[in-house]
Amino acid sequence: xxxxxxxxxxxxxxxxxxxxxxxxxxxxxxxxxxxxxxxxxxxxxxxxxxxxxxxxxxxxxxxxxxxxxxxxxxxxxxxxxxxxxxxxxxxxxxxxxxxxxxxxxxxxxxxxxxxxxxxxxxxxxxxxxxxxxxxxxxxxxxxxxxxxxxxxxxxxxxxx
Amino acid sequence: xxxxxxxxxxxxxxxxxxxxxxxxxxxxxxxxxxxxxxxxxxxxxxxxxxxxxxxxxxxxxxxxxxxxxxxxxxxxxxxxxxxxxxxxxxxxxxxxxxxxxxxxxxxxxxxxxxxxxxxxxxxxxxxxxxxxxxxxxxxxxxxxxxxxxxxxxxxxxxxxxxxxxxxxxxxxxxxxxxxxxxxxxxxxxxxxxxxxxxxxxxxxxxxxxxxxxxxxxxxxxxxxxxxxxxxxxxxxxxxxxxxxxxxxxxxxxxxxxxxxxxxxxxxxxxxxxxxxxxxxxxxxxxxxxxxxxxxxxxxxxxxxxxxxxxxxxxxxxxxxxxxxxxxxxxxxxxxxxxxxxxxxxxxxxxxxxxxxxxxxxxxxxxxxxxxxxxxxxxxxxxxxxxxxxxxxxxxxxxxxxxxxxxxxxxxxxxxxxxxxxxxxxxxxxxxxxxxxxxxxxxxxxxxxxxxxxxxxxxxxxxxxxxxxxxxxxxxxxxxxxxxxxxxxxxxxxxxxxxxxxxxxxxxxxxxxxxxxxxxxxxxxxxxxxxxxxxxxxxxxxxxxxxxxxxxxxxxxxxxxxxxxxxxxxxxxxxxxxxxxxxxxxxxxxxxxxxxxxxxxxxxxxxxxxxxxxxxxxxxxxxxxxxxxxxxxxxxxxxxxxxxxxxxxxxxxxxxxxxxxxxxxxxxxxxxxxxxxxxxxxxxxxxxxxxxxxxxxxxxxxxxxxxxxxxxxxxxxxxxxxxxxxxxxxxxxxxxxxxxxxxxxxxxxxxxxxxxxxxxxxxxxxxxxxxxxxxxxxxxxxxxxxxxxxxxxxxxxxxxxxxxx
Ligand code: FES
Ligand code: FES
Numbered sequence: 001x002x003x004x005x006x007x008x009x010x011x012x013x014x015x016x017x018x019x020x021x022x023x024x025x026x027x028x029x030x031x032x033x034x035x036x037x038x039x040x041x042x043x044x045x046x047x048x049x050x051x052x053x054x055x056x057x058x059x060x061x062x063x064x065x066x067x068x069x070x071x072x073x074x075x076x077x078x079x080x081x082x083x084x085x086x087x088x089x090x091x092x093x094x095x096x097x098x099x100x101x102x103x104x105x106x107x108x109x110x111x112x113x114x115x116x117x118x119x120x121x122x123x124x125x126x127x128x129x130x131x132x133x134x135x136x137x138x139x140x141x142x143x144x145x146x147x148x149x150x151x152x153x154x155x156x157x158x159x160x
Numbered sequence: 161x162x163x164x165x166x167x168x169x170x171x172x173x174x175x176x177x178x179x180x181x182x183x184x185x186x187x188x189x190x191x192x193x194x195x196x197x198x199x200x201x202x203x204x205x206x207x208x209x210x211x212x213x214x215x216x217x218x219x220x221x222x223x224x225x226x227x228x229x230x231x232x233x234x235x236x237x238x239x240x241x242x243x244x245x246x247x248x249x250x251x252x253x254x255x256x257x258x259x260x261x262x263x264x265x266x267x268x269x270x271x272x273x274x275x276x277x278x279x280x281x282x283x284x285x286x287x288x289x290x291x292x293x294x295x296x297x298x299x300x301x302x303x304x305x306x307x308x309x310x311x312x313x314x315x316x317x318x319x320x321x322x323x324x325x326x327x328x329x330x331x332x333x334x335x336x337x338x339x340x341x342x343x344x345x346x347x348x349x350x351x352x353x354x355x356x357x358x359x360x361x362x363x364x365x366x367x368x369x370x371x372x373x374x375x376x377x378x379x380x381x382x383x384x385x386x387x388x389x390x391x392x393x394x395x396x397x398x399x400x401x402x403x404x405x406x407x408x409x410x411x412x413x414x415x416x417x418x419x420x421x422x423x424x425x426x427x428x429x430x431x432x433x434x435x436x437x438x439x440x441x442x443x444x445x446x447x448x449x450x451x452x453x454x455x456x457x458x459x460x461x462x463x464x465x466x467x468x469x470x471x472x473x474x475x476x477x478x479x480x481x482x483x484x485x486x487x488x489x490x491x492x493x494x495x496x497x498x499x500x501x502x503x504x505x506x507x508x509x510x511x512x513x514x515x516x517x518x519x520x521x522x523x524x525x526x527x528x529x530x531x532x533x534x535x536x537x538x539x540x541x542x543x544x545x546x547x548x549x550x551x552x553x554x555x556x557x558x559x560x561x562x563x564x565x566x567x568x569x570x571x572x573x574x575x576x577x578x579x580x581x582x583x584x585x586x587x588x589x590x591x592x593x594x595x596x597x598x599x600x601x602x603x604x605x606x607x608x609x610x611x612x613x614x615x616x617x618x619x620x621x622x623x624x625x626x627x628x629x630x631x632x633x634x635x636x637x638x639x640x641x642x643x644x645x646x647x648x649x650x651x652x653x654x655x656x657x658x659x660x661x662x663x664x665x666x667x668x669x670x671x672x673x674x675x676x677x678x679x680x681x682x683x684x685x686x687x688x689x690x691x692x693x694x695x696x697x698x699x700x701x702x703x704x705x706x707x708x709x710x711x712x713x714x715x716x717x718x719x720x721x722x723x724x725x726x727x728x729x730x731x732x733x734x735x736x737x738x739x740x741x742x743x744x745x746x747x748x749x750x751x752x753x754x755x756x757x758x759x760x761x762x763x764x765x766x767x768x769x770x771x772x773x774x775x776x777x778x779x780x781x782x783x784x785x786x787x788x789x790x791x792x793x794x795x796x797x798x799x800x801x802x803x804x805x806x807x808x809x810x811x812x813x814x815x816x817x818x819x820x821x822x823x824x825x826x827x828x829x830x831x832x833x834x835x836x837x838x839x840x841x842x843x844x845x846x847x848x849x850x851x852x853x854x855x856x857x858x859x860x861x862x863x864x865x866x867x868x869x870x871x872x873x874x875x876x877x878x879x880x881x882x883x884x885x886x887x888x889x890x891x892x893x894x895x896x897x898x899x900x901x902x903x904x905x906x907x908x909x910x911x912x913x914x915x916x917x918x919x920x921x922x923x924x925x926x927x928x929x930x931x932x933x934x935x936x937x938x939x940x941x942x943x944x945x946x947x948x949x950x951x952x953x954x955x956x957x958x959x960x961x962x963x964x
Contacts, residue, residue, distance in 0.1 A: 002232075021283065028282070037199040038192020040424070042373045043457040047882035050373060078192030091190040095182055098851045102682030103189025104373045104424030110190065129890040136882070138373045138425045139682045141854030142890040 009073040011036065012080025018067060026062040026070060027051045030077065038078035038107040042136065049135030052108035053077045059115040061134070078107035081114065089152040089159075090114055099148035101139035109135045113149045122153060170763045175702065176695030177910070180847035184686040184706075194422040197394050198454050200379045206235055208440050208453040209285035211275040211292045212463070213267035216534040216875020217301040217316070220265055220274070220294060228277055228291040233284025236447070237292060238439060239275045240264040248442055250319075251408055251433070253500035254653055255508065256327030257320070257337070259537060260498070261435045267296070268316060268497030269536050270875055271462035273435045278443055278451065301534040301875040305471060305494035308335040308531035316497065316532045326499055328508040337499045337530040342513045342590050348477075348525035351486025355477035359561045364944045365550045366868040367469035367494065367535070369461050370542040370859075371887060372681070374424020376464055377454035378437045380444040389445070390417045393437055396426045396679050397719030400653060402711045404433050407654070409441065420709030426681035427859065428540035429465045431502050431721050461880040465502070466535075466869060467542035469494035470528075470550040474558040477523075482566035482573050486523035487589070489515050489554050493530040493539070501539030502721075503546050504651040504658065510546025511642050513590035517555035518599050518640040518813060519577040524589030534875040543859050543920035545643050545722035556637045556925035560932065561941050569616070570933070571607055574638050575600060585906075594640065594811045598839070598903045602815040603638050606837050609899065610817055623937050629825065631961070635818040635930025639922035643914035644727025644810040645718075653718065659805040660717035660724065662732040664693065664740060666798035668786040670779040672697070672704040674736075677717010678729045679709050683916060684848040685725060689733050691844055692910065696737035697744075698764030698778040715801055723812075723914025726844065727905075732804035734909040739800035747784055748776040750791040810905050810913035814838040814922050818930040824961045827953025829865065829931055831894035836923070838898070840915035841905040852916040854896050860923025862888050864931075866946045886946070935959070 008017045011034060018033045025044075030036040030053070042048035044063045051063045054076035081088040090110050093099065100106040109132065116123065116131040123131060128149045129142070137145060175181045188194050225237040240262040243249040250258045263274045277288035300314045307313055315321060315334040324330060328338035352358055378393040389411055395401045398418045406413035423430060440453040455464070470491040477486035493509070495501055503510050509528035516524055528547075542549070563573035578599040579586045586594045606612075612634075619632045648657030661677040674689055690704035708714050717729060741761075748766040749756045752774055759766040766781075768774035776784075784790070785798040819833040836853055843849055866886030870878040879885050904911025924945070931947045932940060938959055943951070956962045 023283070031199070032201070032282075036192075037196075040196065040374065041198065042375075042424075043882045045457065045881055045883065048373060048457075048887075082191060087190070094190050095186040098183065098847050100186060100189055100682075101684070101851060101855060102373070102423060102425040103185070103194045104196065104682075106189045106194075107192040129893075133889040133891045136373060136887050136889060138371065138427070138859070138887065139855045140851060141856075141858035141896060142893050143854050143896055144851060146890065 005068060007067050007071050009070045009075055011075045012077060020067045022066065022068055024067045026065040026067045029067040030062060036077050036079055040104055040107065042104070047136070049112060050105055050108045052112045052135060054111055054115055059112045078111055081110060088114065089155045090148070093148040093152035093155065097144045097148035097151055099140060099145040105135060105137040109137065109145060117153055117156060121157060167763060174694040174698065174700050174764065176691050177844045179691065181687055181691055181701055181845060183684050184690065185684065196374060196422045196424055197377045197379060197392050200392050202379065202381060202450040205379070205450040205452055206278045206280060206447060207282045207285040208276045208278050208443055208451050209289045210273050210436060210459065211277065211289050211294065212271040213263060213274055214270065215267055215296055215298050216270040217299040218267050218296040219299060220263060220267065221297055222295040223275060224293040227293065228288040231284065231288045231291055233279045233281055234277055234288040235280065236278045237275055237288065238262065238443060243442060246442060248408060248438060251438060253498060255499035255501050255503065257499035259500045261438050266318065269534050270877055271459065276439045276443065278447070302335065303533060303871050303873060303875050305492050305531050305533050308533055309333045316534060335532045337495055337532060338508050339527065339529045340509045341527040343525035344523065345525045347523040348486045348488050351523035352475065352477040352488065355485050356480045357478045357565060358475065359558065359565050360473065360475045361558060361561050361942045363472045363474055363554055363557055363942060365468040365470040365472065365553055366945060367466050368542060368863055368867040369466050369869060369885065370427035370429040370540065371461060371885060372425030372427055372429050375455040375457055375460040376430060376434060376436070378440050379450055379452045380441040381450040382444040382448065384448040388415045388417070389441065390419065391441060392419045392421055394423055394430050395420055396430045396681060396721050398679055398709050398711050399677055399716045400656060400718055401433060403654065403656060405441065408438065418711045420679045423679065423681040427543045428467060428721060430681065431540055432465050432500060432538055434464055457882060458880050461885055462877050463536050465538040465540035467540050468550060469539070472550065472554050474554045476558050476562050478562055478566065482562055482568055482576055484519060484521045484577050487516060487521050489526040491528045491550065493528050494533050494535065495530045495539055496533055496535040496537040498537035499530065500537045502541065504645060504653055506650055510541065510548065512547040512551045514548055514592060514642045515551035515555050516588045516590060517552055518579060518597070518638050520579045520583065520586070521589055535871065541722060543856060544917045545645060548642055549921050549924060552639045552921050553925045556639060557928060557942065560929050564936055564941055570636050571603060571612060574603060574636065592642065593808060595808055595906050596903050597640065597811065597813050598901060599638060599813060602813065602837050602839055602901050605899065605901065606815040606817050606835055610833065610835050615819060629823065631822040631824060631934040633820045633822065633930040633932070633934030635926045635928065635933055637816045637922045637926035637929060640811050640813040641918050641921050642809050642811055643723035643917060644806055645722050645724055646809050647807060648805045657805065658718045659803050660728040660732050661715035661801065661803045662729060662736045663715045663801040664736045664799065666740060666782050668783045670699050670703060670782045672699055674704065674706050674733065675714040676706065676708045676729045676733070677715055678720040678725045680720060683720065683725065683852065684845065688726065688844050688848060689730070692730060692733045693737050696734055697741060723917045726912045727810045727908060727914050728804055728806055730912055731806065731909050732802045735804055736800045736802035739802065740798050743798060744778060744781045744785065746791055746794065747781050751776055751784065807907045810908060812838065812840045812913040812915055812918050814918050816922050816926040818926045820930040820934060822931070822934050822952060824956050827949040827956055829947055829952055834894050835897045835899065836919060837900060838915060838918050839901045839903050840918065841903060841908065841913040842911035843900065843902065844912060849915050850898050853898050853919045856916055856919025857896050857923045858888060858893050860920045861893065861927060862886055864924045864927035864945050864947060866948050868946050
């Protein structure tokens with residue numbers, strides 16, 4: 001067996017630990033060792049964004065991050081969006097605006113939009129389209145995803 | 161409350177047909193709680209990874225597993241030799257051919273499956289793959305289908321070289337699969353001879369890939385103690401899949417359970433039975449533990465169901481006003497290494513003969529010649545019924561070519577040739593009976609909405625201005641689709657008719673569970689079917705649960721592809737619900753002590769005619785049906801199952817218009833506007849329909865503007881990752897404007913037709929027509945897809961448009 005090492009980080013606010021080979025990608029640690037199957041795999045080459053997670057305040061594609069790089073990090077995944085039993089405004093808006101079909105891109109898309117709205121709470125349609133360009137969706141044609149992000153932005157602004 | 165307000169409130173509570181009910185399936189997906197095949201983890205599970213061929217055509221001289229087997233974590237390496245004893249080294253295809261499960265003596269395309277490494281974890285399996293040593297002797301490959309039938313072409317399929325016929329008629333060459341024809345050649349030839357105007361164009365539908373975001377995969381779990389096989393698999397056809405597995409494995413079909421689970425998009429890619437599934441299944445049977453196999457993206461694009469690769473020739477004959485008098489369409493079809501393309505048995509070229517489109521055309525003839533090449537096998541319908549995109553692309557392109565030759569407007573040429581509203585039902589030259597349509601009205605509505613005259617004036621002004629940095633193109637597509645396969649008298653796969661089913665059980669307190677033979681991959685079935693039942697039974701959609709995909713639970717059906725869910729299973733749902741309603745009516749009559757004929761239905765109840773205070777709600781009847789207070793001789797319960805054999809296919813149609821601006825200096829095509837009017841008959845959930853149209857148009861945009869699987873002369877893939885294969889992002893994807901008319905299907909119980917594929921089928925020619933229209937004033941009649949900036953720039957450059 002190849003050499004392994006222990007990595008500790010915070011996942012959706014909870015401290016976790018995983019024993020991994022140096023070559024293991026974060027997406028596999030999340031999905032196979034930490035039972036977080038929300039982030040998906042669509043390419044493993046950084047193109048589709050299905051694996052997007054939030055790492056120390058940045059959207060990253062977890063298929064292109066080594067787990068050993070995450071020592072001490074703070075990670076948020078789709079599983080961490082719901083707070084105290086209440087859906088995040090983005091989750092609600094994706095539902096209300098029909099921003100998903102097969103649901104495969106959805107966790108990555110929502111996680112990306114979460115960071116986008118933190119960086120730019122009042123994005124234009126073009127800002128949103130550019131902001132989610134790293135996340136591919138084969139089903140929706142993006143139009144309703146854009147609408148969902150706009151609607152969530154409004155709700156979040158109203159709640160501030 | 162006024163009476164109408166009360167009725168309205170009761171109706172709204174149901175959230176039945178016609179309302180944009182938010183989707184029931186979203187709850188799990190927005191929380192990251194979908195259950196896709198790759199998410200499944202079982203105790204003791206092994207991982208399979210596939211060794212693939214680096215060559216497109218080569219002899220396998222030896223396979224050395226020793227190093228791989230010595231690799232930590234590797235449990236076994238399976239090759240064709242290991243599958244031979246269980247007779248699973250080759251499998252029959254639905255196209256009447258056989259296909260290697262693992263390459264036996266020869267590889268026929270690059271990335272073909274050669275061996276599967278089984279290991280205790282995923283990484284170890286891939287370590288093993290790198291250590292399997294395969295000794296190849298490279299052979300000359302055929303990449304261009306036009307060279308497949310040359311006299312001295314290398315023989316690809318030595319295994320069937322003596323077979324005179326692959327169930328679709330005589331073969332004329334070792335690389336020939338079939339020649340299929342339809343219509344009346346003599347009549348068509350005569351029409352061309354006498355016509356004042358004829359046009360001819362070579363038109364390619366390039367090899368593309370549906371590329372759903374989730375790749376294919378499975379977890380096979382064979383229980384040695386019970387002899388039961390469970391397969392969790394990315395499939396659009398769980399029941400047919402189970403039948404195929406039974407045929408292949410010899411396991412009784414009652415001991416096989418296929419589970420579709422959540423599917424991350426299909427678009428035709430998840431219809432076929434791929435070698436990986438079969439090897440994983442054998443591996444589980446041999447090892448007695450679950451085996452998981454998940455494709456990589458490169459595997460997915462390189463080896464699983466490609467689409468199209470139809471090299472067409474379109475010819476139309478017309479009178480001097482452009483009224484069409486004859487049609488001849490042919491295509492050379494590249495089916496790759498094995499004839500495993502997906503099609504109903506009687507339709508080796510799919511529904512290609514729908515190629516008369518929306519037009520009344522006499523004297524029609526079409527022919528398809530299919531050949532083997534050293535490319536991945538298959539040929540699936542990428543968001544269409546098989547070969548419908550190819551057919552409609554040809555006719556919609558040829559209508560423009562004809563308009564240019566006659567010198568009339570591209571909308572006008574269509575009007576002159578449309579089947580008129582009063583001609584329906586209309587039987588085409590190829591024998592399809594178009595059940596309903598209203599083509600003139602649809603086109604006129606679109607032209608008015610976009611101010612077509614104004615657009616043409618703007619275009620004329622741009623053309624007159626040599627300083628204009630852009631070209632402007634206007635594309636029209638007025639397509640007719642053919643969906644909802646299909647009537648069992650003509651449609652079967654492996655002998656199983658393409659009916660579909662719905663079983664409904666009503667519980668005492670009014671909750672409903674419905675199970676169907678279809679398989680959603682994102683189309684929102686749980687919502688749409690619930691709405692049908694809500695309206696039919698007067699019970700709220702919120703309390704109706706829909707299940708599909710688990711063959712142990714759902715009744716038999718042919719799955720979801722070819723937009724068949726609403727046309728076939730939607731109909732089955734209505735029929736099953738109506739059986740329940742009939743029984744409920746009898747119970748109501750019994751309780752109210754009146755004759756059945758004295759009752760009338762109102763939203764959610766049966767009332768006594770003329771005495772509205774006397775009624776029984778469906779909810780009350782649900783409970784009573786579970787008591788002894790029933791008409792004499794009636795059994796308890798409110799359950800029904802319906803198997804629906806459609807009398808005909810359905811023919812949704814639409815009118816699309818696209819405006820593009822092309823940069824003369826870069827070749828970049830900007831879609832300024834895309835207006836899509838769809839007529840899918842009765843609309844069950846307008847929100848879901850719009851969503852399907854957005855998705856289909858985006859996939860059409862992808863095909864028209866950038867998708868193509870390129871190969872070099874040796875058959876090497878030149879673009880099989882998402883780095884090269886074009887999937888549009890939110891930035892390139894245009895904004896879509898949608899509209900509709902409603903022409904109900906006369907033979908469907910709800911008047912509904914399919915819709916999700918219309919935007920793909922109708923969208924692709926619309927984009928192409930727009931791009932080519934931009935060059936039409938310069939005498940250009942055709943440019944092949946995809947219209948990438950480089951290719952469009954080449955055209956600009958060739959025409960000298962980019963000179964300042
Ligand atoms: S799986 Fe990570 S970007 Fe596609
Ligand atoms: S909803 Fe299917 S990929 Fe986005």
